[in-house]
Amino acid sequence: MTDPYLRRTIFAGRVLDVGVEEHCLPGGRTATFEVIRHPGGAAVLPVLADGRVVLIRQFRPALGVMLWEIPAGRLEPGETPEECVRRELAEEAGYVAGRVEALGGLWSAAGFCDEHVALFAAFDLVPVPAAPEPDEIIEPVAMPLAEALALVFSGELRDAKTQLALLHFAWPGGRP
Secondary structure, three states: OOOOOOEEEEEEEOOOOOEEEEOOOOOEEEEEEOOOOOEEEEEEEEEEOOOOOOEEEEOOOOOOOEEEEEEEEOOOOOOHHHHHHHHHHHHHHHHEEEEEEEEEEEEEOOOOOOOEEEEEEEEEEEOOOOOOOOOOOEEEEOOOOOHHHHHHHHHOOOHHHHHHHHHHHHHHOOOO
8 A cells, every 4th residue: 555645534434434545656646546445354265174165145235136255354453364264254154264274365446445355265164153243144055166166157156255266276286
């Protein structure tokens, strides 16, 4: 993130802040941008002992649909991305991981937002009772990796973090 010369906060919320910022561009010219500041997040691809992966179907009010995703969440103050995915894995999918491996990460919307999402795969899973937030509607679904990839390539699975995690995991030599 570059430090803005000037930031005027338009909205400060629980999840994100929206502001108007003035930045110096390469070459010395300045320009004004609308920027969303976000604490970042983390997402995890749960992998069962038999090789199946666990996706969740989650209702997303902004879209008005159930969306195929992997468990994910916003970083809490002082929380590491690995701590975040361990928490979200238990809450949303109902598993505790014996091992978590990094898969990479992504900038979710670099044109106007600084949110970075760290991606992980989780292994040696032990079932626990899921505990979604009261406003979350989540259905975990275990499936073969090939079926999850087919959802990506058919266009049915449209969530970027989930697509990237699945592709990183499936790529030869890309597995932890």
